[in-house]
Structure formats: C-alpha cells, structure tokens
Amino acid sequence: MFDFKIVTSWIDNLLRVDLGLDNFWTLAIEFILVGVALLAAYALIALVLIYAERKICAFFQCRIGPDRVGKWGLIQVIADMIKILTKEIIPIKRSEKLLFFLAPFFVIIGSFLTFGALPFAKGLHAIDFNIGVLYILAVSSLGVIGIVLAGWSSNNKYSLIGAMRAGAQLISYEISAGLALMTMVVLAGSMQLSTIVESQADGWFIFKGGIFALVAFVIYLIAGHAETNRGPFDLPESESELTAGYHTEYSGIMFGFYYVAEYTNLFIISAIATTMFLGGWMPLHIPGLDGFNQVMDYIPSAVWFFGKCAFCIFLALWVRWSYPRLRIDQLLKLEWKILMPISLINIAAVAVAVTI
Amino acid sequence: MDIAASDIIFYILAFVIAVSSVLTVTSKKLLHSAVYLLFTLLATAGIYFELNYHFLAAVQISVYIGGILVLLVFSIVLTSKVGEKMDTASVCKAAITALLVILGALFCGYIINTYLPDVKMAPAQQEVDMNTIGNSLLGTGRFEYILPFEAISVLLLACIIGGILIAKNNKKKEGEEE
Numbered sequence: 001m002f003d004f005k006i007v008t009s010w011i012d013n014l015l016r017v018d019l020g021l022d023n024f025w026t027l028a029i030e031f032i033l034v035g036v037a038l039l040a041a042y043a044l045i046a047l048v049l050i051y052a053e054r055k056i057c058a059f060f061q062c063r064i065g066p067d068r069v070g071k072w073g074l075i076q077v078i079a080d081m082i083k084i085l086t087k088e089i090i091p092i093k094r095s096e097k098l099l100f101f102l103a104p105f106f107v108i109i110g111s112f113l114t115f116g117a118l119p120f121a122k123g124l125h126a127i128d129f130n131i132g133v134l135y136i137l138a139v140s141s142l143g144v145i146g147i148v149l150a151g152w153s154s155n156n157k158y159s160l161i162g163a164m165r166a167g168a169q170l171i172s173y174e175i176s177a178g179l180a181l182m183t184m185v186v187l188a189g190s191m192q193l194s195t196i197v198e199s200q201a202d203g204w205f206i207f208k209g210g211i212f213a214l215v216a217f218v219i220y221l222i223a224g225h226a227e228t229n230r231g232p233f234d235l236p237e238s239e240s241e242l243t244a245g246y247h248t249e250y251s252g253i254m255f256g257f258y259y260v261a262e263y264t265n266l267f268i269i270s271a272i273a274t275t276m277f278l279g280g281w282m283p284l285h286i287p288g289l290d291g292f293n294q295v296m297d298y299i300p301s302a303v304w305f306f307g308k309c310a311f312c313i314f315l316a317l318w319v320r321w322s323y324p325r326l327r328i329d330q331l332l333k334l335e336w337k338i339l340m341p342i343s344l345i346n347i348a349a350v351a352v353a354v355t356i
Numbered sequence: 357m358d359i360a361a362s363d364i365i366f367y368i369l370a371f372v373i374a375v376s377s378v379l380t381v382t383s384k385k386l387l388h389s390a391v392y393l394l395f396t397l398l399a400t401a402g403i404y405f406e407l408n409y410h411f412l413a414a415v416q417i418s419v420y421i422g423g424i425l426v427l428l429v430f431s432i433v434l435t436s437k438v439g440e441k442m443d444t445a446s447v448c449k450a451a452i453t454a455l456l457v458i459l460g461a462l463f464c465g466y467i468i469n470t471y472l473p474d475v476k477m478a479p480a481q482q483e484v485d486m487n488t489i490g491n492s493l494l495g496t497g498r499f500e501y502i503l504p505f506e507a508i509s510v511l512l513l514a515c516i517i518g519g520i521l522i523a524k525n526n527k528k529k530e531g532e533e534e
Contacts, residue, residue: 094438095438096385096387096438098388130411130483131410131411131414131486134411134415135410135414137418138414138415138417138421138422139417141417141418141421141422142422144422144426145394145421145425145426148426148429148430148433149387149429151433152387152433152438155438163433164433164434167430171426190486191486
C-alpha cells in the first residue's frame with residue numbers, strides 16, 4: 001500500500017540536503033507547509049460537504065437541488081463562497097465588540113485543532129500524540145466557549161437562549177461521546193490514534209468488538225450528531241423559534257466561520273467514528289482470506305478513509321432530514337437518562353470482558 | 357526540536373501568559389477577564405506541549421478550559437448584562453492587594469532563585485507514556501497514587517450528592533411559593 005511517509009520524507013530531504021537549509025529553517029518551512037495544507041483541506045472539505053448536503057437534502061425532499069451553475073450545479077458552492085467573502089461585516093450597535101468578533105475564532109480554532117490530529121491516510125498524519133483520543137476530547141471543548149460568548153455578546157435574547165441551549169447540549173453529550181470512545185480505547189489498549197488504526201488490521205473494531213463496539217458506535221453517532229448542533233438536535237439554532245440562535249447577529253464571513261465550522265465538525269465526528277470503529281484508513285481485511293486481503297490492499301488508504309467518512313456523513317444527513325427536532329427536556333433526558341447509563345454499563349462490561 | 361525554534365515558541369507563549377494574566381485582573385468587564393484567563397490557561401497548556409508532556413497539557417485543556425472556564429463563563433453569562441462594568445476598588449482594598457502582590461512576587465523570586473539552577477541541570481525528558489501514567493496513578497507501591505485518587509473520587513461523589521440535594525431543595529421551595 002502507498003505510504004505517504006515517502007512524500008513527507010522526500011520533502012524533508014529536499015529541504016535539508018538538496019537545499020542545504022539548517023534545522024531551524026527546515027522546521028519553519030515544514031510548519032508552514034503543514035499549516036497551509038491543513039487549512040486548504042479544511043476549507044475544501046467544508047465546500048464539498050455543503051454541496052453534498054444541499055444535493056442530498058434535495059433528493060430527500062424530492063427536489064433537484066442546485067443545478068444552474070456548472071454541470072449539476074457543481075460550481076454553485078464556489079459562487080456562494082465568493083459571495084460570502086465579499087459581504088459586508090455589520091457591527092452591531094449595542095453588542096460587546098471585542099467578544100463579538102473573537103467568538104467565531106474560538107469555534108473555528110477548536111475544530112481546527114481536532115482536525116489537525118486526524119490520521120487521513122497511511123503516513124498522512126500531522127501529529128500523532130501518545131494521548132490522541134484524550135487530546136481530541138480536550139480541544140473539542142473549546143467550541144462551547146465560542147458559542148456561549150457569541151450568544152451573550154450579541155446582546156439579543158434569542159441569541160442568548162440559543163447559546164444557553166448549545167452549552168447545555170454540548171456539555172451533556174460530550175460525556176457519552178467520551179465514554180463511547182473510551183470503550184474503544186479499552187479494546188485497543190492504547191490512546192494513540194496510529195496504534196488504534198494498526199490494531200484493526202485483522203478486522204475493524206465494529207466487527208471484532210462484538211456487541212460492545214456496536215453499542216458504542218451507535219452512542220457515539222448520536223452524541224456526535226448532537227455535538228455538531230445538527231440533525232434532530234439543532235435546538236441552538238432552531239430557525240422556527242430563535243431566528244438562527246447564537247449566530248443570528250453575525251454577517252458576512254463571521255457567519256461563514258460558523259457555517260464552515262459546522263460542516264467540518266460533521267466531517268471530524270465522522271472521521272473520529274471512522275478511525276475508532278471502522279478501522280480508519282485500514283482496508284477491509286478478513287482473517288484467512290489472503291487473496292481477498294491482497295486485492296483490498298491495492299485500494300489506496302486515503303480512498304478507504306474518505307469512503308468510510310462519506311458513509312458516516314451520509315448517515316448523519318439521512319437522520320437530519322428524516323427526524324423532527326427534539327424539545328430541550330427530551331434532549332437532556334435522552335442523554336442523562338438513556339445514553340449515559342448505557343455507555344457506563346457498556347464500558348464496565350467491556351473492561352470485564354477484556355480482563356477475562 | 358531545534359533550540360532556536362523552541363526558544364521562539366517559548367517567548368511567544370510566555371508573552372501571551374504575562375500580558376493576558378495582567379489583563380485578567382485589570383479588566384473592568386467580568387467576561388473579558390474570563391476570556392483573558394482562557395488565553396492564560398491555553399498558553400500554559402502550550403508550554404506543557406512544548407515540554408513534551410502531552411498528558412498534562414490535555415488535562416490542563418480539558419479540566420481548566422473544558423470544565424472550570426466553561427462553568428465560569430456560564431455563571432457570568434447568566435448573571436451579568438452587556439455593558440456592565442465593575443466598580444473601581446477602594447484605596448484600602450487596592451493597598452491590601454498591592455501588599456499581597458509584592459509578597460507573592462518575593463516568594464516566587466525566592467523559589468526561583470533557590471531551585472532554578474537544579475531544574476536547569478535536569479536531563480531532557482522523553483515523552484511520558486500513557487501506560488506509565490495510568491499504572492502509577494492506580495498503583496499501590498512506592499510513588500504510586502491510588503490513595504489520593506480514591507480520596508478525590510470520594511470527594512467528587514460528595515460534591516455530586518450535595519449538588520443534587522441543593523437542586524432538589526430549591527425545586528420544593530419554588531413549588532411551595534406557587
């Protein structure tokens with residue numbers, strides 16, 4: 001299978017040996033390259049997802065979706081992007097200026113920090129922490145602060161209600177998402193994302209882990225959808241009651257930040273689910289069938305990763321356009337009285353099963 | 357990592373910590389203070405990352421920012437309005453604070469003076485393995501921490517029960533008033 005380490009070490013070699021740069025400049029150039037590549041991927045994935053969402057949503061509702069700009073409306077999203085970049089950013093008169101302009105950056109930085117730690121393909125992994133899963137859970141909590149600050153500093157009661165709902169929802173669902181991931185950490189015996197992917201070479205955890213992995217997978221998907229503020233869990237924005245929730249007062253690219261962060265968060269949730277449950281970039285291997293395994297190895301690892309992500313994203317869109325919105329008490333009841341007890345029992349059971 | 361590169365990163369982080377901790381205590385707006393505190397804590401986590409102690413950095417982010425700061429921001433958001441400013445402290449209060457700051461600075465200066473030479477002599481540490489941390493946290497041997505761990509878990513349990521009790525009492529009273 002193609003290893004992206006060849007590319008990265010070639011670049012490193014080019015800078016160090018062929019151009020004769022010293023350690024400092026090599027590192028500086030590599031930092032910038034990694035940052036630019038990640039930022040470009042971040043924006044591109046959001047663009048692709050926005051197009052996919054509009055098309056798939058249209059098909060669910062028996063419409064055609066965007067089809068005027070370019071073939072099948074493919075350039076529509078790019079046109080929309082240019083439009084949002086040229087829009088005026090309107091300062092709100094009685095808002096708290098500093099926090100108002102700072103809030104979107106918290107949201108986008110929180111999701112970008114998570115995005116940077118994902119293993120995209122074999123060897124294509126910006127930073128591989130020993131504590132990978134813990135790191136991902138930790139930095140994703142930055143987004144909550146951005147949302148609450150946005151709602152408060154807009155000085156608008158609908159925004160504030162939306163922000164309070166978002167805070168309650170994100171903090172609650174973080175628990176069962178974390179517990180579901182911890183179940184898989186118990187199975188893998190490691191928190192390092194690369195080790196977790198490697199240990200699924202002889203079968204993905206969703207098959208290997210039996211009932212525990214299946215329960216954790218379903219819980220993680222539900223909690224993950226809730227954490228992206230989408231699907232039946234879009235209470236913080238609920239357009240029919242709160243206008244647009246915490247980002248009502250934002251305009252132009254400031255709103256664009258929230259919009260992009262929402263879609264990339266959807267991708268991140270799917271990518272984490274892929275890595276932890278569906279084997280990450282690992283091809284489908286069935287122990288015993290060597291010929292089959294070899295054929296599967298010829299498919300590039302990036303195709304596997306993004307294919308599985310696309311599957312998880314499609315599940316999310318399917319749920320979003322099929323179910324009505326929950327009420328806030330139903331939402332919290334679902335987390336605290338159903339999901340959290342189940343995931344606690346699940347993690348205890350898997351710990352017992354692994355020790356035996 | 358190269359010495360020069362890590363030095364630059366350290367100075368940036370140190371600058372952020374110094375400036376935002378001063379701003380935290382001098383800002384007149386409560387929520388601004390909380391946000392400056394957030395920057396201080398984040399930059400501290402950055403220093404842990406730079407020291408290759410990733411576990412402590414992640415714990416710093418998830419406990420201080422994901423837990424305590426979110427709680428702080430929530431309580432400020434619920435109790436204050438946009439445009440509210442805090443009163444200027446009285447002369448007496450300012451004098452006491454100044455005295456405490458000077459004492460604290462002296463204490464820190466003494467500690468740094470006494471122990472910093474030894475710290476610099478310590479060898480560069482490799483990244484601490486997650487398994488090692490887990491084992492020493494839950495071990496019963498020498499330099500292992502099962503007793504504090506259990507004591508803290510009992511304390512947390514007591515906090516949870518207390519929280520539930522307080523929430524239940526309020527509910528009853530509201531019902532009676534109606």
